[in-house]
Amino acid sequence: MYKLLQIELYKIFKRPRTYISFLAITALVGVIQLGLVKNGDDYVNFVMGNVMQSFSFDGKLLNGYLVCYILLQLLLVHVPLLIALVAADMISGEANMGTLRLMLTKPISRTQFLMAKFLASAIYTFMLLVWIAFLALFVSMFLFGVDDMVIQKTNYLVQLPVDDVFWRYTGAFGFALLSMLSVAALGFFLSSFAENSIGPIVATMSVIIFFTILSTMSIPLFQKIQPFLFTTYMVNWKEFFDPKVNADNAVIVGSLHKPERIITSAIVLIFHIIGFVGATMVIFKRKDILS
Amino acid sequence: MQSVIKVSNLTKQFKGLTAVNDLSFTVNKGDVYGFLGQNGAGKSTTIRMLLTLIAPTSGNIELFGMNLKKHRSEILRQVGAVVEKPDVYKYLSAYENVSLFAKLSGITVTNKLVMDQLEMVGLASRAKDIVKTFSQGMKQRLGIGIALVHNPQLIILDEPTNGLDPQGIADIRNLILRLSKDMGKTIVVSSHLLSEIEQVASRLLIIDKGKKLVEGNAHELFDPAQTIVEIETTNNSLALQQLQQSNWRNLLQPQRGQNILLKLHRNDVPALHRGLVEMNVEVISFQPRHNLEDFFLQITSNNQHVQAFTN
Numbered sequence A: 001m002y003k004l005l006q007i008e009l010y011k012i013f014k015r016p017r018t019y020i021s022f023l024a025i026t027a028l029v030g031v032i033q034l035g036l037v038k039n040g041d042d043y044v045n046f047v048m049g050n051v052m053q054s055f056s057f058d059g060k061l062l063n064g065y066l067v068c069y070i071l072l073q074l075l076l077v078h079v080p081l082l083i084a085l086v087a088a089d090m091i092s093g094e095a096n097m098g099t100l101r102l103m104l105t106k107p108i109s110r111t112q113f114l115m116a117k118f119l120a121s122a123i124y125t126f127m128l129l130v131w132i133a134f135l136a137l138f139v140s141m142f143l144f145g146v147d148d149m150v151i152q153k154t155n156y157l158v159q160l161p162v163d164d165v166f167w168r169y170t171g172a173f174g175f176a177l178l179s180m181l182s183v184a185a186l187g188f189f190l191s192s193f194a195e196n197s198i199g200p201i202v203a204t205m206s207v208i209i210f211f212t213i214l215s216t217m218s219i220p221l222f223q224k225i226q227p228f229l230f231t232t233y234m235v236n237w238k239e240f241f242d243p244k245v246n247a248d249n250a251v252i253v254g255s256l257h258k259p260e261r262i263i264t265s266a267i268v269l270i271f272h273i274i275g276f277v278g279a280t281m282v283i284f285k286r287k288d289i290l291s
Numbered sequence B: 001m002q003s004v005i006k007v008s009n010l011t012k013q014f015k016g017l018t019a020v021n022d023l024s025f026t027v028n029k030g031d032v033y034g035f036l037g038q039n040g041a042g043k044s045t046t047i048r049m050l051l052t053l054i055a056p057t058s059g060n061i062e063l064f065g066m067n068l069k070k071h072r073s074e075i076l077r078q079v080g081a082v083v084e085k086p087d088v089y090k091y092l093s094a095y096e097n098v099s100l101f102a103k104l105s106g107i108t109v110t111n112k113l114v115m116d117q118l119e120m121v122g123l124a125s126r127a128k129d130i131v132k133t134f135s136q137g138m139k140q141r142l143g144i145g146i147a148l149v150h151n152p153q154l155i156i157l158d159e160p161t162n163g164l165d166p167q168g169i170a171d172i173r174n175l176i177l178r179l180s181k182d183m184g185k186t187i188v189v190s191s192h193l194l195s196e197i198e199q200v201a202s203r204l205l206i207i208d209k210g211k212k213l214v215e216g217n218a219h220e221l222f223d224p225a226q227t228i229v230e231i232e233t234t235n236n237s238l239a240l241q242q243l244q245q246s247n248w249r250n251l252l253q254p255q256r257g258q259n260i261l262l263k264l265h266r267n268d269v270p271a272l273h274r275g276l277v278e279m280n281v282e283v284i285s286f287q288p289r290h291n292l293e294d295f296f297l298q299i300t301s302n303n304q305h306v307q308a309f310t311n
Helices: A002-014 A016-047 A064-075 A079-087 A092-097 A099-103 A110-144 A166-191 A198-216 A220-228 A230-234 A236-241 A259-286 B043-050 B072-076 B094-104 B111-120 B136-148 B166-181 B194-200 B236-244 B266-278 B292-299 B303-310
Strands: A149-152 A157-160 B003-014 B017-028 B032-036 B058-063 B079-082 B154-158 B186-191 B203-208 B211-217 B227-233 B260-264 B283-289
Touching (some): A002 B094, A016 A079, A064 A149, A064 A166, A079 A110, A079 A166, A110 A259, A166 A236, A198 A220, A230 A259, B003 B186, B043 B154, B043 B186, B094 B136, B166 B186, B236 B260, B260 B266
Parallel strands (some): B032 B203
Antiparallel strands (some): A149 A157
16 A cells, blocks of 8 residues: 555646646745745735724734745635635546556555555645645745744734744644545545546636635525535634733734634534545445456 | 466455455466556556555455565565556656666666666667657657566566557567567566457456456367458459359458458468469468357357447
């Protein structure tokens, strides 16, 4: 199994397509960071314009932590599309190239084959998130320094003490990994039906875009179905930046306002991952390889 | 004789279409087993079932005396196959492809093993080149190299000469003969080209519409009295005139192309050769062969498809 996983990773990282995601993330983060280095204060004033009049902050508002938060809000909606590029190609890509039949004439079981493939796409997803964390968090910390993190919620501002931020990012990235793995599992599942790469990649992207729109629109009809869409739970990494406050409205260090939301969302996402991968196994083990 | 493949009452249906219909056959150790049928006859479906790519609707497959379903991994360790096109990872080099599939076959991979394999199929000098740059013939040879890298006892080649030029076809034919005679491998080779199979197979199975038409030793299936000799001379029309005036005239066959054809008993072939020399006919080529096409006509009723099959 370990050897099979090694082979799958070797194949993934030998394909030029794999690096498109890393390059796209690098370019996007780089451009935004450059923009914020040049005009970051104007941007913050524009975004927080009204509340800034009744709020005084003694420190550096535009710091690495805030920049990372801005980047994650922009990026984590689009990263699923990059995940789909690899995960939705895992089985269908082999069928398309004609290598699937050669792989499956080797003395490896279909279960092993699928597990190795999914684990490889999970590792790719993990590496992509590590790369995002490196660029968005560590590079931003280097470029903008660190200070208390002030973020604007719908009706209020939250000021997280500088020492209370890093663990929240660790949790947020961990949660984001679960979200992205659910996308990878969906892509993997759709990949088992097709014999070309484009179909499942586009289908995965379409499902994510469609569900995300339904998940975020505050229309009563959509709100009824939102609990049943896994994309609704994917954005709950933000809960890590919603702390409890005491009677003086001061943040309680190390606290989460609604930890149950994070736990519920994580469980829902894990169930989706298991469900998609399990369904792929059931379908693929019975499938006649005609490609 | 020890059987390597034993197929009993194998049937495969796809949504109402019966691709393989109650097929039974046995391949013995050391056989070069020719698997013949026109396109769509069920050859590839059968081969895919032998390799567990397709699940049979009914029937039983035993390889090396073991049930394929129950002992899949154990069996596949001893099998090397090229199924239809020899598709490999085009973005990897020939070396990387051989190495990767050797690891999947469960063997210890060394540089020498991979290079020896590439040497055997004539690709050692292109070992580091990515497969995307290879011709069809080179890909075919690489596919065969991959199929053989783990030293399998049974080799299954599905249409191995597809897309190859005459030299490529001859290379594959020689490789099959070498694997059989020098290395004692059991080989199943499928084709719709009768002439190809005829030259390598010790035993034959002919299927049509998923059903077995005939199975047996190649030399027993052909009547020696139906041997065809194809002759090419420096002046075919003059040679034909001379033959028409000789005792061989009753054996002349309608011409296909420019060459002269005669049908005679295999034992009379040397006499014909001598006769041509005595008539001072300048022979460029003299090729006796079994009349497999006629054999097909005997065992199938549909002339039209047999014609398509043999062309």
